[in-house]
Amino acid sequence: MTISADHTAIGQDAPEQPAGNHVSEGAAAEAVRKFGITVEDYMLPARHQIQMVDPDGTLNPHTEQGAQPGHEYALPADAELLDAYEQLVVGRRVNDQNSALVRQGRMAVYPSSHGQEACQVAAALCLADGDWIFPTYRDSVAVMARGVDPVQTMTLFRGDWHSGYDPTKHKVGIQCTPLTTQLLHAVGVAHAAKLRGEDTVVLAMCGDGATSEGDFHEALNFAAVFHLPVVFFVQNNQYAISVPLAHQSVAPSLAHKAVGYGMAGERVDGNDVVALLAVLGRAVKLAREGSGPLLVEAHTYRMQAHTNADDATRYRQDSEVAQWVARDPLKRMQTYLTDRGLLDDDGAARIAEKAEAVATQLREGLGEDVPVDPQDLFRYVFSTPTPQLKEQAAMLADEISRDEAAK
Amino acid sequence: MSPTATTSAEVNGNVSAATARAAAKAAASAEATGPQTITMAKALNTAMADAMHADSSVLVFGEDVGMLGGVFRITDGLTKTFGESRCFDTPLAESGIVGMAVGMAMNGMRPVIEMQFDAFAYPAFEQIVSHVAKMHNRTKGTVKLPIVIRVPYAGGIGGVEHHCDSSESYYAHTAGLKVFTPATVADGYRMLREAIDSDDPVMFMEPKKLYWSKDLVDLEALRAEHAVNTERGTSSEGRAVVARPGTDATLIAYGPSVPTALAAAAAAAEEGRSLEVIDVRSIVPFDDETVCASVRKTGRAVVIAEAHGFASVSSEIVARVQERCFHYLAAPIRRVTGFDVPYPAPKLEHYYLPGVDRILDAVDDLQWED
Numbered sequence: 001m002t003i004s005a006d007h008t009a010i011g012q013d014a015p016e017q018p019a020g021n022h023v024s025e026g027a028a029a030e031a032v033r034k035f036g037i038t039v040e041d042y043m044l045p046a047r048h049q050i051q052m053v054d055p056d057g058t059l060n061p062h063t064e065q066g067a068q069p070g071h072e073y074a075l076p077a078d079a080e081l082l083d084a085y086e087q088l089v090v091g092r093r094v095n096d097q098n099s100a101l102v103r104q105g106r107m108a109v110y111p112s113s114h115g116q117e118a119c120q121v122a123a124a125l126c127l128a129d130g131d132w133i134f135p136t137y138r139d140s141v142a143v144m145a146r147g148v149d150p151v152q153t154m155t156l157f158r159g160d161w162h163s164g165y166d167p168t169k170h171k172v173g174i175q176c177t178p179l180t181t182q183l184l185h186a187v188g189v190a191h192a193a194k195l196r197g198e199d200t201v202v203l204a205m206c207g208d209g210a211t212s213e214g215d216f217h218e219a220l221n222f223a224a225v226f227h228l229p230v231v232f233f234v235q236n237n238q239y240a241i242s243v244p245l246a247h248q249s250v251a252p253s254l255a256h257k258a259v260g261y262g263m264a265g266e267r268v269d270g271n272d273v274v275a276l277l278a279v280l281g282r283a284v285k286l287a288r289e290g291s292g293p294l295l296v297e298a299h300t301y302r303m304q305a306h307t308n309a310d311d312a313t314r315y316r317q318d319s320e321v322a323q324w325v326a327r328d329p330l331k332r333m334q335t336y337l338t339d340r341g342l343l344d345d346d347g348a349a350r351i352a353e354k355a356e357a358v359a360t361q362l363r364e365g366l367g368e369d370v371p372v373d374p375q376d377l378f379r380y381v382f383s384t385p386t387p388q389l390k391e392q393a394a395m396l397a398d399e400i401s402r403d404e405a406a407k
Numbered sequence: 408m409s410p411t412a413t414t415s416a417e418v419n420g421n422v423s424a425a426t427a428r429a430a431a432k433a434a435a436s437a438e439a440t441g442p443q444t445i446t447m448a449k450a451l452n453t454a455m456a457d458a459m460h461a462d463s464s465v466l467v468f469g470e471d472v473g474m475l476g477g478v479f480r481i482t483d484g485l486t487k488t489f490g491e492s493r494c495f496d497t498p499l500a501e502s503g504i505v506g507m508a509v510g511m512a513m514n515g516m517r518p519v520i521e522m523q524f525d526a527f528a529y530p531a532f533e534q535i536v537s538h539v540a541k542m543h544n545r546t547k548g549t550v551k552l553p554i555v556i557r558v559p560y561a562g563g564i565g566g567v568e569h570h571c572d573s574s575e576s577y578y579a580h581t582a583g584l585k586v587f588t589p590a591t592v593a594d595g596y597r598m599l600r601e602a603i604d605s606d607d608p609v610m611f612m613e614p615k616k617l618y619w620s621k622d623l624v625d626l627e628a629l630r631a632e633h634a635v636n637t638e639r640g641t642s643s644e645g646r647a648v649v650a651r652p653g654t655d656a657t658l659i660a661y662g663p664s665v666p667t668a669l670a671a672a673a674a675a676a677e678e679g680r681s682l683e684v685i686d687v688r689s690i691v692p693f694d695d696e697t698v699c700a701s702v703r704k705t706g707r708a709v710v711i712a713e714a715h716g717f718a719s720v721s722s723e724i725v726a727r728v729q730e731r732c733f734h735y736l737a738a739p740i741r742r743v744t745g746f747d748v749p750y751p752a753p754k755l756e757h758y759y760l761p762g763v764d765r766i767l768d769a770v771d772d773l774q775w776e777d
């Protein structure tokens with residue numbers, strides 16, 4: 001009897017299965033059944049990035065949007081687009097407020113997603129309530145858009161503890177810094193859900209440079225072999241700190257890496273929130289319906305330095321940055337929605353007010369001096385502190401009380 | 408964290424109720440009453456099977472652990488009994504195995520995972536150090552990771568390179584990991600059950616040269632002991648034991664070195680010297696109380712470990728005992744450890760491994776003449 005890699009029903013008494021040829025069966029059957037195309041055409045990205053609204057805010061003709069068999073995308077509903085636009089504006093405000101708070105010394109560091117807000121918002125909005133998301137350090141806006149309190153989200157960067165929110169309560173992984181290690185956690189969450197027969201989808205995020213890491217490979221392969229509902233979402237913002245993508249990979253695109261794992265890949269304009277919602281939305285739907293994992297690569301740009309501690313002028317030209325200003329995700333959406341009569345001055349003002357309220361919340365929350373408790377050092381290492389930790393806790397308490405007494 | 412409400416049949420959709428009943432029956436018939444002579448391998452295997460029966464969220468996975476039962480056969484029969492959803496092979500990727508276990512534990516499971524050999528756990532080091540060890544602390548205890556990482560470790564089996572490392576010090580040095588290592592057949596069962604019960608991650612270091620060691624063990628009594636402990640919330644976790652009482656000096660050993668220390672104590676007894684042997688059992692948390700009580704009584708100590716001595720668990724034990732027992736010591740604490748060299752080729756390993764003679768030489772050095 002073979003071990004069923006995808007944990008589907010090969011019972012105790014199932015007949016011998018021939019070895020091999022099992023990896024792509026799910027995806028292959030899917031492609032042939034649903035789209036009437038070959039497995040290769042299903043797995044390979046469309047011949048161009050999926051873009052629905054161009055940088056000027058004009059809706060592309062249907063034939064240019066991604067109309068290849070297996071790569072057709074429906075325009076998301078108006079309500080979804082308005083919701084996304086609101087989140088975009090809030091996200092931009094959050095990025096700029098946080099950068100300001102770093103400059104004022106209220107936060108230790110902030111990796112801004114300025115310019116990448118469409119990716120952040122779409123990643124959060126494409127999921128259902130019971131779904132999980134595994135973000136990186138750069139994905140604070142996505143974390144907030146999933147409903148985590150903005151001030152709790154920023155705890156990591158404020159520096160009073162590592163994670164400010166409960167990942168299991170929100171189904172949002174702790175923002176992860178060791179590159180791509182979180183992708184395997186996403187795989188594990190999906191695997192556990194699948195074993196219990198739940199229809200949870202997990203969105204696993206990483207950057208372009210991170211795709212060179214070993215855990216990227218291990219996570220994609222595990223997800224594919226176990227046929228798990230994970231959508232891998234790569235924000236290709238062109239740089240890994242100072243190193244451009246050309247130094248990370250010579251693959252035709254990062255989305256093309258999918259085919260090597262037997263999963264489908266797609267490229268999308270990462271500054272077009274309409275296309276992102278369409279592509280990620282369909283990926284989540286397919287994964288939930290049992291397609292196995294998918295890989296989506298979004299082309300975007302990190303408009304600011306890697307973090308406030310970085311100096312981007314050392315490795316890239318201002319002219320390059322200027323080109324991307326013209327492709328701003330907010331402006332494009334604002335134009336599109338206004339032209340379609342979905343957004344007027346009142347609507348815009350209401351959204352700006354919401355964004356300002358979040359900024360105020362951040363300023364007030366991070367302006368406060370939160371008291372830290374030195375005993376917390378020992379409290380959470382294990383479920384119950386070891387005798388050694390109790391000794392060390394007592395030593396620190398004594399040291400502090402003697403310092404207090406001497407004051 | 409553990410969804411104890413789900414039954415084994417619910418999680419394991421491909422095992423029919425009849426199969427589950429048959430499995431339970433088979434397990435029951437294996438419970439021949441009274442003491443039996445079994446190997447440590449069997450004790451470990453039984454511990455996993457019992458834990459899987461008791462809790463459907465306990466899953467076993469790793470490389471070749473499925474139909475093969477692991478290269479050391481420690482997971483033998485688990486796939487057959489519990490189905491491929493509960494004991495399964497993964498692709499060859501140790502970081503993947505540990506990283507996936509982290510996610511599974513975040514989502515209600517209790518993974519018991521096998522690293523095929525000590526040195527092949529190194530690709531998983533980042534996941535172990537950056538996530539397994541730290542998740543509970545980073546999230547102020549909201550995320551518990553009840554993961555057991557089983558590592559067949561240490562030498563003495565004539566293994567070629569990369570198959571005989573004593574890697575326990577790397578893990579013991581990492582805050583947030585418990586590190587257990589059984590030396591007896593009964594502890595193989597007892598400690599693995601406790602590791603699986605632990606809400607904190609445990610590095611479970613299995614001395615591979617003791618896999619085939621045998622002892623007369625009453626599994627039913629061990630099961631009863633576990634049941635009573637579970638009910639009362641007690642356990643043997645974090646406790647060292649006196650493996651052989653003595654009065655003149657203390658030999659402190661763990662895992663594969665315990666039988667060697669016992670052999671040395673037996674040889675010393677013939678020469679009229681009474682050595683007490685402490686089996687550390689749990690490296691983290693460390694039982695200062697039991698170890699120091701013995702040293703205060705005897706006034707002399709030798710620490711024995713296969714791992715390189717430099718910056719190791721053995722150095723830590725010496726430092727701790729010295730800090731706590733200085734005024735009771737009649738002589739400096741000695742160590743008998745592996746040399747500070749990469750683990751040697753099979754034909755050289757007997758020079759490297761702490762042996763009875765080297766231990767007795769160290770004991771002779773403990774300034775008896777005054």
Ligand SMILES: Cc1ncc(C[n+]2csc(CCOP(=O)(O)OP(=O)(O)O)c2C)c(N)n1
Pocket residue numbers: 138177178179206207208209210211237239240241302306
């Ligand atoms: C394993 C690991 N190596 C190195 C780093 C340091 N580091 C932090 S971010 C980063 C660049 C990552 O680039 P990319 O994946 O493209 O994501 P981006 O920062 O552009 O969003 C590096 C090298 C790290 N966090 N983890």
Ligand SMILES: [Mg+2]
Pocket residue numbers: 207208209235236237238239240241
């Ligand atoms: Mg990047």
